Amino acid sequence: MSDLVLHGYWRSSASYRVRIALNLKKLSYRQITHDLRTGEQTDPTYRAIAPAGLVPALEWGDHAFVQSLAILEWLEEYWPDPALLPRAYEPRAIVRGMASILVADIHPLNNLRVMNYLKSNLELSTEAAHAWMSHWMSEGLAALEAMIARYGGDYAFGDQLTMADCCLVPQVYNAERFGVDISRFRHLGAATARARAHPAVAAAHPDLQPDADPA
Template sequence: MSVPVLHGYWRSSAVYRVRIALGLKAVAFDQVAHDLLAGEQRDPAYRAIAPHGLVPALEVDGAVLIESPAILEWIDQRWPAPSLLPADPLAAATVRAMAALIACDIHPINNLRVLKALKHDLHATGEQIEAWTHRWIGEGFAALDSMIEAHGGTHAFGDGVTLADCYLVPQLYNARRSGLDLSPYPHLVEAGEAAERLPAVAAAHPDRQPGANP
């Protein structure tokens, strides 16, 4: 198998998820950086790889995978150990629900192109955009904190790292950048910080990636 090539942007939370998963599996990979702020994701050369013009995209053995949920599921199947999903189907569904809470209910309405649209198309002020961001992260985090209280142990689900942690850590990074008060979500923060202390997760941090701002 050839070395996977991850197309991304250093601060993209969707790409961050994939880096975490690859790191937890101890999979070597190359990275190609695309500056989202400069619009490089819309370049025809990149669209030839990823027609949707978004990151991440993962090139592997002549194929291209897009959308982080699909990529993460593929990674977990391709390299089964350590598994990022519990063996029990109900437990696995709970982990997927935690991940989807972030991937479907928080991230899409707070990603870069949505925030740009709020600013340029709807003329939202910086204060309004911050309120928008905090509203949707806060609502999602409140639900996720309850789920982690019910199902968590050392990590978001039980005592092993799962897909839920792959999603949680990048969203915590975004929440901190936005200045959100995290005190109402103690279980979520504790689980996120436990994952962040793992060497493979720490290595995936945005500040340690190609193209990161000093």
């Protein structure tokens, strides 16, 4: 079997999602970092792997997979145990919906390139840009709070870690960085805390990655 190579960046929440899934499935992988702050992800060599110039990308043999949710789905199909999606169709759709709120509704509005555009092109102050991003994070997290209140158990959906948790933990990390009050979301906060305590999730934390900034 070919080695798995994860192209990412320590503080990228999308890379964080994939690290969690790889760890939960107990897969070994090598990391290659692309510092988003200096634009390393736009280098032509990396764009040959990931044409959009975004992280993460996961290389496996002759293949390069992009987009974190697609990577999570591939990992689930190729290494189905432990499962990150429920077996029944309806619960699987609910978990995918939770993950999509995080990946499609929230994250695109609070990543680095959006923040840079708000500040550089629209000339918003740092404070105004952060307030704009925090607003949309709060809106999405409120929707997820309602779903976790209905479907959650120990974790975001039921009592097993799922793809929803792989996406939730990094988004809460982002929200906390921008000063979003997570205590408003009781069920979401409790599910996140329990997920963070799992050794595989804890090991994926940005601060523990080889390319993390010195403390």
